[in-house]
Amino acid sequence: xxxxxxxxxxxxxxxxxxxxxxxxxxxxxxxxxxxxxxxxxxxxxxxxxxxxxxxxxxxxxxxxxxxxxxxxxxxxxxxxxxxxxxxxxxxxxxxxxxxxxxxxxxxxxxxxxxxxxxxxxxxxxxxxxxxxxxxxxxxxxxxxxxxxxxxxxxx
Ligand code: SME
Numbered sequence: 001x002x003x004x005x006x007x008x009x010x011x012x013x014x015x016x017x018x019x020x021x022x023x024x025x026x027x028x029x030x031x032x033x034x035x036x037x038x039x040x041x042x043x044x045x046x047x048x049x050x051x052x053x054x055x056x057x058x059x060x061x062x063x064x065x066x067x068x069x070x071x072x073x074x075x076x077x078x079x080x081x082x083x084x085x086x087x088x089x090x091x092x093x094x095x096x097x098x099x100x101x102x103x104x105x106x107x108x109x110x111x112x113x114x115x116x117x118x119x120x121x122x123x124x125x126x127x128x129x130x131x132x133x134x135x136x137x138x139x140x141x142x143x144x145x146x147x148x149x150x151x152x153x154x155x
Contacts, residue, residue, distance in 0.1 A: 004134075011140070011144060012140070015032060015144055015148065016151070024153065025153055025155045026155070029060040029148070029152070032148050033060050033061050037062035037063070042127050043125055044063055044064070044126050044127060045124070046061065047061020047063065048113070049124060050121040056122060059121060059155070063102065064101070065101075076098055076108050076110050077124050088108075088135075088137070089107060092126075093106070105126040106128050107133055108124065108125065109138065111145045113149050125137075125141070
């Protein structure tokens with residue numbers, strides 16, 4: 001099995017290929033979600049929330065239906081968006097204010113989508129495995145988020 005950095009290098013190349021021909025943010029967020037869903041092991045949700053005013057609105061994703069609106073500063077997604085920093089939560093049940101969308105979720109990582117200094121939304125991944133996400137996931141997902149924001153128009 002390939003290492004995590006190698007896996008993310010492959011995903012980055014695939015993402016660049018996908019976003020090369022189109023800048024539509026919905027199409028690209030949909031393909032990013034699918035790429036992660038099928039490319040990364042042990043996920044039960046992968047997708048994007050889009051910034052709309054002072055809240056995050058559900059965007060393209062893979063997994064079970066999820067909560068539609070998340071205020072900035074609330075939950076893992078709203079906290080990562082408000083602080084503009086990637087948030088790794090090894091155990092969501094120990095995170096005060098976690099918003100439970102799928103009872104299968106035990107760990108979560110949220111990466112802010114920022115382009116030209118502007119917050120556009122967040123990339124959110126959930127896993128049933130406690131401690132599923134680490135610094136290598138953060139590095140890989142931040143690189144993918146960067147390719148997405150550079151390769152897509154604002155939502
Ligand atoms: N758990 C997130 C909500 C979104 S779902 O995981 C898809 C949160 O606390 O912000």
